[in-house]
Amino acid sequence: MRKILLYVVVVIGFLSLMAVVSACEAEKEQAVVNGESSTADRSKNKGTAEVDEKVKVGFTMDTLVEERWLRDREMFRDAVKALGAEVEILAANGDDILQIAHAESLISQGVDVLVVVPHNAEATATIVKKAHMAGIKVMAYDRLVKNADIDMYVSFDNEKVGELQAAAITQLVPKGRYVYIGGAITDNNAHLFKKGVFNVLQPFIDKGDITVVFDQWTKDWTPANAKENMKAALKANNNQIDAVICANDATAGGVIEALAEQGLAGKIPVSGQDAELAGAQRIVEGTQTMTVYKPLKALTQKAAEIAVMMAKGESVEINRKVNNGKIEVPSVLLLPIAVDKTNIEETIITDGFHSREEVFRNLGE
Structure with a gap:
């Protein structure tokens, strides 16, 4: 009799354990259906936006x-x-x-x-x-x-930026002595800008119409370093320079300061890019020729x-x-956009990048 009772107790215990396991499995399956998966599952689903956590x-x-x-x-x-x-x-x-x-x-x-x-x-x-x-x-x-x-690169076509700069300057000065003031050598964009510039300049150089008499990178893109580069270029060439292509508006600012000290600001075409406010102001004032606008x-x-x-x-x-x-x-x-006096209103001003009042402030308009 004792053996029979012991057998019954074991069977009941086994059946109870199976019921608990089944209930747990059912609960787990329901949780997955409702999107309430485990930590591991959440990590797996993170990439499919099936969780409510903010990215x-x-x-x-x-x-x-x-x-x-x-x-x-x-x-x-x-x-x-x-x-x-x-x-x-x-x-x-x-x-x-x-x-x-x-x-x-x-x-x-x-x-x-x-x-x-x-x-x-x-x-x-x-x-x-x-x-x-x-x-x-x-x-x-x-x-x-x-x-x-x-995994991904998002930018403007930076080689095109350089091509737009050189195209604008060579249209004004198809023959002459050129200076190139690049950006920081550590910045890959600076290399792309320069490549674009020389894509345009090289045919002129090959024909002997253009000579690049000075070509230098600008440490950390700073106007002060660009100014020193330009002063060195002017000294080495006895101020006999016909055009300057600068990698951005900041370097153009330093270059124009150096030109101003020699009474040459506004007399030599200078390019830039970024459509910075100071660059836009110099364009309407006549000391900078163009910039490249990247919305x-x-x-x-x-x-x-x-x-x-x-x-x-x-x-x-x-x-x-x-x-x-x-x-x-x-x-x-x-795609970037070349900007000069002729289209500055319909580009950076119309877009609200700078207000007309800001751009023309130094002219009192």
């Missing part, structure tokens, strides 16, 4: 010294927030070590995607490696990261859209692939 974008910037980068920061932040995502932005003030530290901080915060404006195109390859080790995709914004497995609203909006899509694991439509020395990087490149 978080990390943005590490080289600098905020130049006017345009302040605009990039604000417009990018607004565009990301408008898409319902969060964004954390850090600027490194031209310090490679600090930028890597910023990237590490953003990675440790668990951002879903990392956007980088590199100070040094080579050094920031380290950032890409660190992000990928954490399972985070990386987008290069405006400037390409070299020799790294970067930042279009860039920041497109970059924000793509960053959020990347964070959600969605596919992105590209229009180019750009070689960064290691891979063909999937890219989205926008």
